[in-house]
Amino acid sequence: MTTTVGSDGTYTLNLGTALGSLSSVTVTEVDEVTGDNGTATATVTPKKLNITSSKTAVDVYPGDLDSLTSDSAVVAWLVKQAGIVATNTDSATDTITYATQETGLASKLSALAVGGSTTINVYGKGSSGLQSDAKTITVTMRDGTLSLGTPPASLTFGSLTIPFKETLYQPTSSWNIVVNDTRKTGSTWYLRATATAMKSATRTLSGNLIYLNGSTKQVLTNTSVTVASGSKVAGKTATTATSDWSASKGILLDVQPSVQVDSYSGSVNWTLQDTP
Structure with missing residues (x-):
């Protein structure tokens, strides 16, 4: 490509797409009167993202x-x-x-x-x-892992009236127990729970935390019970194991009519296993 140097000594060479894969460009300047010439070479650096x-x-x-x-x-x-x-x-x-x-x-x-x-x-x-x-x-x-998400720090059953007969109560919020699983699809898991007795400063509650599944009721106090189970689902790494808990399924408070007025508390211990 050729161009003419302007009277101010500047010039432009529009190379367009002619560079192709060239690694350098050499420019030759010629004085048409005297025939003097000189060259300069520049390295081609393609623009990149x-x-x-x-x-x-x-x-x-x-x-x-x-x-x-x-x-x-x-x-x-x-x-x-x-x-x-x-x-x-x-x-x-x-x-x-x-x-x-x-x-x-x-x-x-x-x-x-x-x-x-x-x-x-x-x-x-x-x-x-x-x-x-x-x-x-x-x-x-990495080897797949099975772990328990952070459970709620506390749950409450609220203020309850002493019942005339044995009565089951749901907590005022959801348990939201999450199982994290990065193992291969189909790998099984089992969530177990055990609870301490519900106590106040001076007495023990007439009743227990229980796991209810339809008509089957299991006392959790000092007993480990399987409360949920499942398997690794393709494309899913977190499962809320307690998502289907309701008034007829899940951990509930079983209160006897002999209960005395007081403020009771206890704790639930969770265990996540890959075998029953």
């Missing part, structure tokens, strides 16, 4: 594999887990998508043994045609 990540390593659990069944699903999961963000500093409206040159990512993750790792390179692509460098993310397989 910026890319950052909040993490360079993430953990994957057996339960995650249920939804990671394609390369696109793995890339989307990695972008979220590692906090990958690509931006075009020249255009806030550039639409960014993410990809990787690698294939078979789902199979690669499924083949990992517990403690094994692999790396995946994710880059951003803009609707402008620009692309970012790749971010290398290390993915390590």
Whole structure:
């Protein structure tokens, strides 16, 4: 391409898309009167999207594999887990998508043994045609875990009238006991509960905390009872084990008519197991 130097000594060369894959550009200036000439060479630096990540390593659990069944699903999961963000500093409206040159990512993750790792390179692509460098993310397989969420600090049955006959009372709020499970789909869990006697400063309540399931009533005082059970559901890592509790199912307060007026309290101890 050629251009003419202006009287002010400046010039413009509009290279357009002619650079292609060139690594440098050389400009030659010629004085048409004297024939003197000189050259200058500049390195070509292609414009790229910026890319950052909040993490360079993430953990994957057996339960995650249920939804990671394609390369696109793995890339989307990695972008979220590692906090990958690509931006075009020249255009806030550039639409960014993410990809990787690698294939078979789902199979690669499924083949990992517990403690094994692999790396995946994710880059951003803009609707402008620009692309970012790749971010290398290390993915390590961890053993699935079964854990209990934080139970409510306290629950109350409110102020009750002494009944004329044995009566069951529900708490004034929900138990909301959450089971966290990152094991493989179908793995079972069992939630057990035991309770202390309900006492005041001077006496013991005439009654107990019980687990009711239809017509079956089990006393929890000093006895461990299975109050919920289930199994790992694909794509789900948290389950509210007490979501179906009602007036006919769940932990209730069983009060006898011989109860005396007082303020009573007790505690419930929870145990989460992977076997009955």
